[in-house]
Amino acid sequence: MFNLNFTICRLQNVPSFDVTSKDIVNGRLSDIKFMSGDFGIEGGQDISPEVSWTGTPSDTKSFVVTLYDPDAPTGSGFWHWAVYNILATVNKLPQDAGNKDNSKLPSKAIQLPNDARTKKYIGAAPPKGHGVHHYFLTVWALNVETVAIPEDSTPAFLGFTMFGHVLARGVLNFEVEVK
Numbered sequence: 720m721f722n723l724n725f726t727i728c729r730l731q732n733v734p735s736f737d738v739t740s741k742d743i744v745n746g747r748l749s750d751i752k753f754m755s756g757d758f759g760i761e762g763g764q765d766i767s768p769e770v771s772w773t774g775t776p777s778d779t780k781s782f783v784v785t786l787y788d789p790d791a792p793t794g795s796g797f798w799h800w801a802v803y804n805i806l807a808t809v810n811k812l813p814q815d816a817g818n819k820d821n822s823k824l825p826s827k828a829i830q831l832p833n834d835a836r837t838k839k840y841i842g843a844a845p846p847k848g849h850g851v852h853h854y855f856l857t858v859w860a861l862n863v864e865t866v867a868i869p870e871d872s873t874p875a876f877l878g879f880t881m882f883g884h885v886l887a888r889g890v891l892n893f894e895v896e897v898k
Contacts, residue, residue: 731882731885733885733886733887733888734776734886734887735887735888735889735890736772736773736774736775736776736858736860736887736888736889737772737773737774737889738770738771738772738856738857738858738889738890738891739770739771739772739773739891740768740769740770740771740856740891741769742768742769742814743768743856743891743893746892746893746894747893747894747895748768748843748893748895749768751763751764752764752766752842753766753767753768753842753843754842754843754844754895755841755842755843755844756842757835757837757841757842757844758835758841758842758844759844760842760843760844760897763842763844764842765817765839765840765841765842766814766815766817766818766840766842767786767800767812767814767815767816767817767818767840767842768814768856769811769812769813769814769816770784770811770812770856770858770891771810771811771812772810772811772858772889773810774889775810775860775886775887775889776860776886776887778862778886779807779860779861779862779886779887780807780861780862780863780864781803781804781805781806781807781861781863781864781865781866782805782806782807782809782858782859782860782861783801783802783803783804783805783858783859783861783866783877783881784800784801784802784805784812784856784857784858784859785798785800785801785802785855785856785857785859785874785877785878786798786799786800786801786840786854786855786856786857787799787854787855787857787874788843788845788852788853788854788855789853789855790845790849790850790851790852790853791845791852792846792849793834795875797833797834798833798834798873798874798875799833799834799840799841799842799843799854800817800830800833800839800840800841800874801830801831801833801874801877802816802817802824802828802829802830802831803828803829803831803866803868803877803881804827804828804829804864804865804866805825805827805828806825806826806827806828807864809825809828812824812825816840817830817839817840818839818840819837819838819839821838829870831870831871831872831873831874831877832871832873833874834873834874843893843895844897845895845896845897846897847897847898848897848898849897850896851894851895851896852894852895852896853892853893853894854892854893854894854895855890855891855892856890856891856892856893857888857889857890857891858888858889858890859881859885859887859888860885860886860887860888861881861884861885861886862884862885862886863881863884866880866881866884867880868880
């Protein structure tokens with residue numbers, strides 16, 4: 720399995736915690752519905768997987784959840800999903816929390832536009848024949864209650880803004896290939 724080297728990415732070295740999902744099994748999505756129908760995957764429904772986390776630092780004040788594909792043929796990867804200002808009392812997001820109407824997000828959580836500039840989860844959709852893409856579903860524990868950025872910011876700007884506030888992170892990896 721691909722191993723993202725955080726030193727190369729220049730992310731700070733912080734403790735880790737456990738991130739799990741009943742919808743991601745053995746490094747694979749459990750159902751095609753989590754892939755992107757918007758990007759042409761037949762059977763894809765752009766439904767975000769359930770995600771939960773444990774073992775976070777006791778001084779956590781909020782969480783951020785992101786989904787990133789560094790293998791997208793863009794020169795900068797592709798941000799599929801970003802949710803920030805998740806209260807510290809929350810330890811999971813239900814399946815389809817990334818829907819367009821935000822009806823399943825926890826109170827006060829904000830969903831940013833992804834790299835397709837839609838405020839929702841966009842499922843995996845590697846171009847046919849492009850090879851294996853590696854996805855990183857990351858939960859970030861922060862030492863601030865809110866990240867004060869505009870609600871139309873990019874996930875990359877969110878990452879830049881929260882950089883000095885990360886206490887710990889947990890990563891759940893999965894792979895997708897469309898042949």
